[in-house]
Amino acid sequence: MAWNYYFKDRSGAQNGPVTLEELSALAQSGRIAPDCLVWAEGGEPKPAGQHPALAGLFVGRAAAGAGGAGPLEPGFPVWGLFWRSIVFIFGMALIIPAPWVGLWFYRFIADHVALPGGARLRLESSIGESWWLFAGLGVAEMIGPAFADSGGRGAAQIVSLALSIWLTVRLIDWFCRSLRAERGGLSLFFEGGALAYFGWIVLFSLSIFTIIGWAWALKYMIRWLCAKVSGTHAFEFVGTGLDLLWRILLLTLAFAFVLPIPWALRWFIEWYVSQIVVAPRAVQQATAQALAA
Known part of the structure:
Protein backbone atom coordinates (compact mmCIF):
# COMPACT_ATOMS: atom_id res chain seq x y z
CA MET A 1 0.00 0.00 0.00
CA ALA A 2 1.33 3.49 -0.91
CA TRP A 3 1.90 5.71 2.08
CA ASN A 4 0.80 9.34 2.08
CA TYR A 5 3.62 11.63 3.16
CA TYR A 6 3.58 15.16 4.52
CA PHE A 7 6.44 17.63 4.79
CA LYS A 8 7.39 21.15 5.80
CA ASP A 9 9.31 23.04 3.12
CA ARG A 10 12.07 25.61 3.59
CA SER A 11 9.53 28.33 4.39
CA GLY A 12 8.00 26.21 7.18
CA ALA A 13 4.73 25.66 5.31
CA GLN A 14 3.13 22.22 5.65
CA ASN A 15 2.42 20.36 2.42
CA GLY A 16 0.89 17.04 1.40
CA PRO A 17 -0.17 14.41 1.01
CA VAL A 18 2.43 13.25 -1.54
CA THR A 19 3.85 9.86 -2.44
CA LEU A 20 7.38 8.81 -1.49
CA GLU A 21 8.43 9.27 -5.13
CA GLU A 22 7.08 12.83 -5.12
CA LEU A 23 8.81 13.48 -1.80
CA SER A 24 12.12 12.30 -3.26
CA ALA A 25 11.67 14.54 -6.31
CA LEU A 26 11.01 17.54 -4.07
CA ALA A 27 14.18 16.79 -2.08
CA GLN A 28 16.17 16.61 -5.33
CA SER A 29 14.73 19.94 -6.49
CA GLY A 30 15.92 21.69 -3.32
CA ARG A 31 12.47 22.55 -1.99
CA ILE A 32 13.04 20.23 0.97
CA ALA A 33 16.25 20.72 3.00
CA PRO A 34 17.86 18.06 5.23
CA ASP A 35 16.45 19.75 8.35
CA CYS A 36 12.87 20.03 6.99
CA LEU A 37 10.42 17.73 8.77
CA VAL A 38 8.83 14.84 6.85
CA TRP A 39 6.47 12.14 8.05
CA ALA A 40 4.18 9.40 6.82
CA GLU A 41 0.49 9.71 7.58
CA GLY A 42 0.08 8.82 11.25
CA GLY A 43 3.85 8.70 11.77
CA GLU A 44 6.31 10.79 13.75
CA PRO A 45 7.92 13.82 12.03
CA LYS A 46 11.69 13.59 11.53
CA PRO A 47 14.30 15.63 9.61
CA ALA A 48 14.42 14.70 5.94
CA GLY A 49 18.17 14.09 6.21
CA GLN A 50 17.43 11.23 8.63
CA HIS A 51 14.81 9.55 6.45
CA PRO A 52 16.26 6.34 4.94
CA ALA A 53 14.80 7.04 1.49
CA LEU A 54 15.96 10.68 1.37
CA ALA A 55 19.34 10.79 3.17
CA GLY A 56 21.25 9.57 0.12
CA LEU A 57 19.74 12.30 -2.07
CA PHE A 58 21.18 15.06 0.12
CA VAL A 59 24.61 13.41 0.11
CA GLY A 60 24.48 13.24 -3.68
CA ARG A 61 23.49 16.89 -3.94
CA ALA A 62 26.36 17.99 -1.69
CA ALA A 63 28.84 16.00 -3.78
CA ALA A 64 27.48 17.51 -6.98
CA GLY A 65 28.39 21.02 -5.75
CA ALA A 66 27.19 23.69 -8.17
CA GLY A 67 25.36 21.07 -10.20
CA GLY A 68 22.91 20.45 -7.37
CA ALA A 69 19.70 22.16 -6.32
CA GLY A 70 18.96 24.26 -3.27
CA PRO A 71 18.64 27.84 -2.04
CA LEU A 72 20.98 30.64 -3.03
Missing part, protein backbone atom coordinates in the same frame (compact mmCIF):
# COMPACT_ATOMS: atom_id res chain seq x y z
CA GLU A 73 23.66 31.27 -0.40
CA PRO A 74 24.09 34.97 0.53
CA GLY A 75 26.96 36.38 2.53
CA PHE A 76 26.70 40.17 2.81
CA PRO A 77 28.85 42.21 5.22
CA VAL A 78 26.72 44.47 7.42
CA TRP A 79 28.50 47.74 6.80
CA GLY A 80 29.52 46.95 3.24
CA LEU A 81 25.87 46.47 2.26
CA PHE A 82 24.72 49.51 4.24
CA TRP A 83 27.06 52.19 2.91
CA ARG A 84 26.91 50.86 -0.63
CA SER A 85 23.10 51.03 -0.51
CA ILE A 86 23.28 54.69 0.52
CA VAL A 87 25.75 55.51 -2.25
CA PHE A 88 23.55 53.64 -4.75
CA ILE A 89 20.42 55.58 -3.77
CA PHE A 90 22.11 58.98 -3.99
CA GLY A 91 24.02 58.05 -7.14
CA MET A 92 20.80 57.06 -8.93
CA ALA A 93 19.07 60.26 -7.78
CA LEU A 94 21.90 62.42 -9.17
CA ILE A 95 21.55 60.68 -12.60
CA ILE A 96 25.05 61.53 -13.94
CA PRO A 97 26.92 59.03 -11.71
CA ALA A 98 24.07 56.48 -12.01
CA PRO A 99 25.71 54.26 -14.70
CA TRP A 100 28.91 53.80 -12.68
CA VAL A 101 27.20 53.53 -9.29
CA GLY A 102 24.57 51.11 -10.60
CA LEU A 103 27.07 48.71 -12.18
CA TRP A 104 29.32 48.91 -9.11
CA PHE A 105 26.42 48.11 -6.74
CA TYR A 106 25.05 45.19 -8.77
CA ARG A 107 28.55 43.70 -9.02
CA PHE A 108 28.75 43.85 -5.23
CA ILE A 109 25.40 42.06 -4.91
CA ALA A 110 26.42 39.29 -7.33
CA ASP A 111 29.83 38.84 -5.66
CA HIS A 112 28.20 38.06 -2.31
CA VAL A 113 25.78 35.36 -3.48
CA ALA A 114 26.65 31.73 -4.27
CA LEU A 115 24.87 28.87 -5.96
CA PRO A 116 24.05 25.72 -3.95
CA GLY A 117 27.36 24.04 -3.25
CA GLY A 118 29.28 27.30 -2.88
CA ALA A 119 30.04 28.35 -6.47
CA ARG A 120 30.13 32.15 -6.21
CA LEU A 121 28.42 34.39 -8.72
CA ARG A 122 29.94 37.35 -10.51
CA LEU A 123 28.62 40.01 -12.87
CA GLU A 124 30.34 40.28 -16.25
CA SER A 125 29.26 43.54 -17.85
CA SER A 126 30.61 46.96 -18.76
CA ILE A 127 29.42 50.55 -18.61
CA GLY A 128 28.85 50.44 -22.36
CA GLU A 129 26.28 47.67 -21.94
CA SER A 130 24.39 49.06 -18.97
CA TRP A 131 24.78 52.85 -18.75
CA TRP A 132 21.48 53.59 -20.50
CA LEU A 133 19.54 51.39 -18.04
CA PHE A 134 20.72 53.18 -14.91
CA ALA A 135 20.70 56.65 -16.46
CA GLY A 136 17.23 56.01 -17.87
CA LEU A 137 15.87 54.92 -14.49
CA GLY A 138 17.32 58.05 -12.90
CA VAL A 139 15.71 60.24 -15.56
CA ALA A 140 12.38 58.41 -15.23
CA GLU A 141 12.30 59.18 -11.51
CA MET A 142 12.85 62.88 -12.22
CA ILE A 143 10.17 63.31 -14.91
CA GLY A 144 7.27 63.53 -12.45
CA PRO A 145 8.83 66.11 -10.08
CA ALA A 146 10.12 68.16 -13.04
CA PHE A 147 6.56 68.76 -14.24
CA ALA A 148 4.96 69.01 -10.80
CA ASP A 149 4.08 72.71 -11.21
CA SER A 150 2.91 72.50 -14.82
CA GLY A 151 -0.34 71.44 -16.47
CA GLY A 152 1.29 68.31 -17.84
CA ARG A 153 1.86 66.69 -14.47
CA GLY A 154 -0.56 63.80 -15.11
CA ALA A 155 0.94 62.96 -18.48
CA ALA A 156 4.46 63.23 -17.04
CA GLN A 157 3.63 60.74 -14.29
CA ILE A 158 2.27 58.27 -16.86
CA VAL A 159 5.41 58.61 -18.96
CA SER A 160 7.57 58.22 -15.85
CA LEU A 161 5.73 55.05 -14.78
CA ALA A 162 5.80 53.48 -18.25
CA LEU A 163 9.49 54.23 -18.71
CA SER A 164 10.37 52.93 -15.24
CA ILE A 165 8.51 49.65 -15.81
CA TRP A 166 10.05 49.05 -19.23
CA LEU A 167 13.56 49.86 -18.00
CA THR A 168 13.13 47.69 -14.89
CA VAL A 169 12.26 44.68 -17.06
CA ARG A 170 15.27 45.39 -19.27
CA LEU A 171 17.45 45.77 -16.15
CA ILE A 172 16.37 42.36 -14.85
CA ASP A 173 17.15 40.79 -18.23
CA TRP A 174 20.57 42.51 -18.32
CA PHE A 175 21.36 41.29 -14.80
CA CYS A 176 20.38 37.70 -15.67
CA ARG A 177 22.38 37.69 -18.90
CA SER A 178 25.44 39.14 -17.15
CA LEU A 179 25.55 36.63 -14.29
CA ARG A 180 28.29 33.99 -14.32
CA ALA A 181 29.30 31.28 -11.86
CA GLU A 182 32.92 30.72 -10.88
CA ARG A 183 32.71 27.09 -12.04
CA GLY A 184 30.90 27.94 -15.26
CA GLY A 185 27.70 26.38 -16.54
CA LEU A 186 25.41 29.36 -15.88
CA SER A 187 23.57 31.14 -18.69
CA LEU A 188 20.33 33.00 -17.96
CA PHE A 189 17.89 35.45 -19.49
CA PHE A 190 14.57 37.00 -18.42
CA GLU A 191 11.52 36.38 -20.59
CA GLY A 192 8.94 38.37 -18.62
CA GLY A 193 7.22 41.24 -20.40
CA ALA A 194 6.72 44.87 -19.38
CA LEU A 195 2.93 44.63 -19.72
CA ALA A 196 2.71 41.62 -17.42
CA TYR A 197 5.02 43.33 -14.93
CA PHE A 198 2.77 46.39 -15.05
CA GLY A 199 -0.18 44.13 -14.21
CA TRP A 200 1.62 42.86 -11.12
CA ILE A 201 2.43 46.44 -10.07
CA VAL A 202 -1.26 47.35 -10.37
CA LEU A 203 -2.32 44.28 -8.36
CA PHE A 204 0.22 45.05 -5.65
CA SER A 205 -0.87 48.70 -5.49
CA LEU A 206 -4.54 47.72 -5.11
CA SER A 207 -3.69 45.11 -2.47
CA ILE A 208 -2.32 47.84 -0.19
CA PHE A 209 -5.93 48.84 0.55
CA THR A 210 -6.46 45.40 2.16
CA ILE A 211 -3.98 46.42 4.92
CA ILE A 212 -2.07 43.09 4.92
CA GLY A 213 -2.94 41.50 1.57
CA TRP A 214 -0.03 43.30 -0.11
CA ALA A 215 2.40 40.77 1.36
CA TRP A 216 0.73 37.89 -0.48
CA ALA A 217 0.48 39.93 -3.69
CA LEU A 218 4.20 40.64 -3.36
CA LYS A 219 4.93 36.95 -2.82
CA TYR A 220 3.19 35.96 -6.05
CA MET A 221 4.84 38.80 -7.96
CA ILE A 222 8.28 37.62 -6.83
CA ARG A 223 7.35 34.05 -7.77
CA TRP A 224 6.36 35.26 -11.24
CA LEU A 225 9.68 37.09 -11.62
CA CYS A 226 11.61 33.96 -10.63
CA ALA A 227 9.54 31.73 -12.92
CA LYS A 228 10.33 33.98 -15.88
CA VAL A 229 14.09 33.48 -15.52
CA SER A 230 15.07 31.01 -18.25
CA GLY A 231 18.28 29.33 -19.27
CA THR A 232 20.45 26.67 -17.67
CA HIS A 233 18.82 26.99 -14.23
CA ALA A 234 15.28 27.34 -12.86
CA PHE A 235 14.44 29.66 -9.95
CA GLU A 236 11.59 29.54 -7.41
CA PHE A 237 10.75 31.83 -4.51
CA VAL A 238 9.59 29.71 -1.56
CA GLY A 239 9.00 32.46 1.02
CA THR A 240 5.45 32.89 2.30
CA GLY A 241 3.20 35.94 2.45
CA LEU A 242 3.30 35.80 6.25
CA ASP A 243 7.11 35.77 6.20
CA LEU A 244 7.16 38.87 3.98
CA LEU A 245 4.54 40.61 6.11
CA TRP A 246 6.19 40.41 9.52
CA ARG A 247 9.72 40.82 8.21
CA ILE A 248 8.90 43.96 6.20
CA LEU A 249 6.98 45.40 9.17
CA LEU A 250 9.94 44.70 11.45
CA LEU A 251 12.32 46.21 8.87
CA THR A 252 10.14 49.33 8.72
CA LEU A 253 10.24 49.57 12.51
CA ALA A 254 14.03 49.29 12.46
CA PHE A 255 14.22 52.14 9.94
CA ALA A 256 12.08 54.26 12.27
CA PHE A 257 14.65 53.79 15.06
CA VAL A 258 17.56 54.50 12.62
CA LEU A 259 20.37 52.82 14.61
CA PRO A 260 19.38 49.19 13.80
CA ILE A 261 19.17 49.90 10.05
CA PRO A 262 22.50 48.28 8.96
CA TRP A 263 21.79 45.00 10.77
CA ALA A 264 18.09 44.92 9.87
CA LEU A 265 18.87 45.57 6.20
CA ARG A 266 21.39 42.72 6.05
CA TRP A 267 19.00 40.43 7.98
CA PHE A 268 16.17 41.02 5.52
CA ILE A 269 18.26 40.86 2.31
CA GLU A 270 19.95 37.62 3.37
CA TRP A 271 16.61 36.03 4.25
CA TYR A 272 15.11 37.18 0.92
CA VAL A 273 17.98 35.77 -1.15
CA SER A 274 17.96 32.48 0.78
CA GLN A 275 14.29 31.99 -0.12
CA ILE A 276 15.17 31.67 -3.81
CA VAL A 277 15.68 28.01 -4.66
CA VAL A 278 17.71 27.28 -7.79
CA ALA A 279 18.04 24.00 -9.71
CA PRO A 280 19.68 23.04 -12.98
CA ARG A 281 17.02 22.62 -15.66
CA ALA A 282 17.67 18.88 -15.88
CA VAL A 283 16.87 18.44 -12.18
CA GLN A 284 13.87 20.77 -12.38
CA GLN A 285 12.43 18.91 -15.37
CA ALA A 286 12.95 15.53 -13.70
CA THR A 287 11.12 16.83 -10.63
CA ALA A 288 8.19 18.07 -12.70
CA GLN A 289 7.96 14.73 -14.50
CA ALA A 290 8.02 12.83 -11.21
CA LEU A 291 5.24 14.98 -9.77
CA ALA A 292 3.15 14.58 -12.94
CA ALA A 293 3.56 10.80 -13.03
